Amino acid sequence: MSFKYLTKRALLFSFLAVCVLGITVAEAQKRNAYNADVIVYGGTSGAITAAVQVVKSGKTVLVVSPDKHLGGLSSGGLGFTDTGNKSVIGGLAREFYHRVYMHYDKPEAWRWQKKEEYGNKGQGTPAMDGADRTMWIFEPNVAEKVFEDFVKENNIKIYREEWLDREKGLVKKDGRIVSIKTLSGKTFTGKMFIDATYEGDLMAAAGVKYHVGREANSVYNEEWNGIQAEVFQHGHYFKKNVSPYKVEGDPKSGLLPYVSDEKIGKNGDGDNKIQAYCFRMCLSANPDNRIPFVKPAGYDPAKYELLTRVYKAGWTETFDKYDPIPNKKTDTNNHGPFSTDFIGMNYDYPEATYERRKQIIKDHELYQKGLMYYLSNDSNVPEAVRTEMNKWGLPKDEFKDNGGWPHQIYVREARRMIGQGVMTENETLGKKAVSQSVGMGSYSLDAHNAQRYVKADGFVQNEGDIGVHPKTPYSISYASIIPKKEDCQNLFVPVCLSSSHIAYGSIRMEPVFMILGQSAASAAVQAIDRKVSVQDVDYEKLKEQLLKDKQRLDL
Structure with a gap:
């Protein structure tokens, strides 16, 4: 041959x-190629309401969720809902809370206590509203079930634990997103895209402008943005002098853990700092449903020495934010000068790689687990606190695949889009009118501490905790959930929307995210039908649909 x-x-x-x-x-x-009219990226409460609305409008939708569990913070421990004025919560958001009510209206829902024993506790108003048939306080597993029911009833396809390839997974042509690709190799093509994540990764990958950190007051002519040293509007500060040094009063001994050596800036100036994150722990004091606090990996009691000094100074508010939810559980939130907020340890989270974010989340988990173990066992903690703390633990019947620990960290703020319009404190406080409303907010301008520093007198203090209450509910503009036309023409951003840091402190509530997710979906459908960009949607037609869906747009 x-x-x-x-x-x-x-x-x-x-x-x-x-x-x-x-x-x-x-x-x-x-x-590995999938197509729908609308692609929703995220597994948050806003992502699910967006997807439901697309289906109800007769279009196809796919949800690409980095999360395994749906609902974000609403099903991740934040069961004591931050509502503000409940009358402005409409549409699918109100349907969610109606379904929660219907769940707890059944005797079998009260597994660990009787309904009347719970006492109908709420934030200023009843948790269960007989007139409107809603309930605003609930267990995490109940919230997750409601979201899963939404998905099942509407035959929504969810691709779980699918992470956007942030480096090279987005194809954009002529100012429009064509497709996105996940790290597993799946490609999703759509006519419209909705970024409903807490981080805004899709928005960033699309080249949309955004901001991280606190703007200076001068940027938007605000009062409560930027650095706010010595401004105390909640109780999360050091009310008495506490030394931040390893040897009290001796700067040469070095700083205690979690105290910054950075010099404080000028009030009203901007910086790259963001408000603190934490886990909203669901705890149980029921012996039959309690997992005791155990010593976490790397536990070091010296990390909590600052809290020891807070107790020595006479602080007695340990259990003030153990807010009761049904079945002898709590939604446990940060409270006081040294608590579950891991102040200053999240600055790089918004822009961080997935691996770095996982490490930040793990650090927060170990910090909080260490704090709970410290409060339960350390002899420096007052005996009365230790005795009470040992009655508490993680619930056996929540977050079962994660040992009772929440699956979602509280990302109070990450990226914020700089969009077609920007919501500022001037709109939220009623100083400026809002046009083209797509929903309403009403909660206080609520920002948690952004740093813990050493004052000029040598004592420690927290900074950034603001709580300014709007006199009336306010409208949220359509322009704030869409990018500028030159940035992207087929993207909606209802969670990391266009807002200043301090205005976002009010807007960032779970009911609002559900409202804006639904409104974004309605606008996406209209943009598809008319074959226009998101910036050219006919607002009057959109308003007509929103009102038909029982959204509340103004007072």
Whole structure:
């Protein structure tokens, strides 16, 4: 057999192999390619209401969720809902709380206590409203079930634990997103996209402008933005002098853990700091449903020495934010000068890689677990506190696949879009009118501490905790949930919307995210039907649909 014949034969086999391989690759790509009218990225409460609204409007939708569990903070421990004025919560958001009511209206829902024993506790108003048939306080598993019911009833396809390839997973052409690709290799093509994540990763990958940190007051002519040293509007500050040094009063001994050595800036100036994160722990004092606090990996009691000094100074508010939710549980939130907020340890989270974010989240978990163990066991903690704390633990019947620990960290703030319009404190406090409303907010401008520093007198203090109450509910503009036209023409951002830091302190509530998710979906459907950009949606037609869906747009 000649060399020439062998060469031809080898080339033929190579050609056939390439053809077969090409078909195989093409088939594999086809199997991993998905298409819908609207692609929703995220698993938050806002993501689910957006998806439901798309289906109800007669369009197709796919939800690409980095999360395994749906609902974000609403199902992740924040069961004592921050509502503000409940009358401005409409649409699917109100449907969610109606379903919670219907759940607790059944005797079998009260597994660990009687309904009347719970006492109908709420934030200033009843948790269960007989007139409107809503309930605003609930267990995490109940919230998650409501979201899963939404998904099942509307036949929504969820791709869980699918993470956007932030580096090269977004295809954009002529100012529009064509498709997104996840790290697993799946590609999702759509006409409209909704970024409903707490981080705004899709928005950032699309090249949309955004901000991280606190703007200076001068940027939007505000009063409560930027650095706010010595401004105390909640109780989360050091009310008495406490030394931040390892040896009290001795700067040469070095600083205690979790105290910054950075010099405080000028009030009203901007910086790159963001308000603190924490886990909203669901705790149980029921012996039959309690997992005791155990010593976490790397536990070091010295990390909590600052809290020891807070107790020595006479602080007695340990259990003030153990807010009761049904079945002898709590939604436990940060309270006081040294608590569950891990102040200053999240600055790089918004822009961080996935791996770095996982580490930040783990650090927060270990910090809080260490804090709970410290409060339960350390002899420096007052005996009365230790005795009470040992009655508490993680609930056996919540977050079962995570040992009772919440699956969602409280990302109070990350990226914020700089969009077609910007919501500022001037709109939220009623100083400026809002046009083209797509929903309403009413909660206080609530920002948690952003740093813990050493004052000029040598004592420690927290900074950034603001709580300014709007006199009346306010409207949220359509322009704040869409990018500028030159940035992207087929993207909505209802969670990391266009807002200043301090205005976001009010807007960032779970009911509002549900409201804006639904409104964004309605606008997406209209943009598809009219074949226009999100910036060219006919607002009057959109308003007509929002009102039909019982959204509350103004007073």
